[in-house]
Amino acid sequence: MTITDEMLRQAAPLVRDAMLASLPEPGDCEAAFSPAFRRRMRPLLRRARHPVFYRAMRQAAACFLAALVLGGGWLAVDGKAQASFLQWVRQVYETQIVYRFAGEAAENGVYRPGWVPEGYEELDASDSTVVYYSEMNGTLTFTFVPMQEGTSLYVIDTNKAVLKHVEINGLPGELYLSTDPALRNALVWLDEDNGMSLSISGFLSEADILHMAKSVYLEEPTK
């Protein structure tokens, strides 16, 4: 007689049950982790919550971090911009702008664009991000993120973009048109009534990015 895979498949659950029975119940085990361990776990927990986002943004983040290291330090907080974005603080660095929310969290919803340019297909979607892909132009990312105290969201490299103030279905937005052909155009706008910040980033023309933004609708309020 030989030990077949089927025999092992039948025996393994008995081993599993005996092993678990020899251990305390999970609820009886104190998770007495050190602060250092908890700090090490934070990035993993964040990535697990937003897997699509992290895949789509990994390359861009690497480019940004390099730019941040080279770019220099903090200069000022732009009070006018803060007012126009209500509780969004627009922090102006030497070569970057960072949007940060500084108020109470609001209700969520699921947003979707009603139109995307021809040639793009949905590649992946999570609870806050939809990534589209075109063979010609690569990824196109649509994100919607609830306002949350202390959240740092958007970083714009102002050395490589021209800013235009726009309006998306009555909502204030800022369109960053890249001056570097290797970088995507980006649009950030805010749905204040629903407590949501939205963005589109991709190799799209100004007209297409605005058209796509104007087609975005609230699909499924969750609260």
Added chain:
Amino acid sequence: MLVYLQMIDSEPERSKFEQIYQAYGGLMLYVARRILGSQQDAEDAVHQAFVSIAKNMDKISDPMCTKTRSWVVTIAEHKAIDIYRARQRRAAVPLDEETVGLSFDIPAGGLAAAISRLPARYRTFILLKYDNGYTNEELAHMLGLSYEGVHSLDARAKKQLKKLLKEEGIDV
């Protein structure tokens, strides 16, 4: 040009990974501490286990089921044994790898009892492959081994099982 720096820290719906972290983190630490003794080494093992779990979350349908509980315990045990082995290589007095790991009895005898008496590295492999259903390729990725290393582990585990069964008088 547009990059998210940091996502929100309190999503309304907790991820499967976070559920596993909350439900089993303490149990995994218990397992790793039983093998390694030191809190710091045990935390290293649990962290490595969570890195491996995070990479394989797509294979988990129900974080709270018995199979998932067994899976995370097995991964934590395996990582703790890896650290134990690394520590053993540095030790002046060699430690006994055959006895390291969780121990438990299956009184009825037979194949299941023989698996429970295998060295922990073999037993964890058998559980991951034949209870959780991972392929050799997936196991290579999960356990940080080469494809050939997984095949070798499979063969050695079966050889050891035959030896244990023969000792019981069971002809295989």
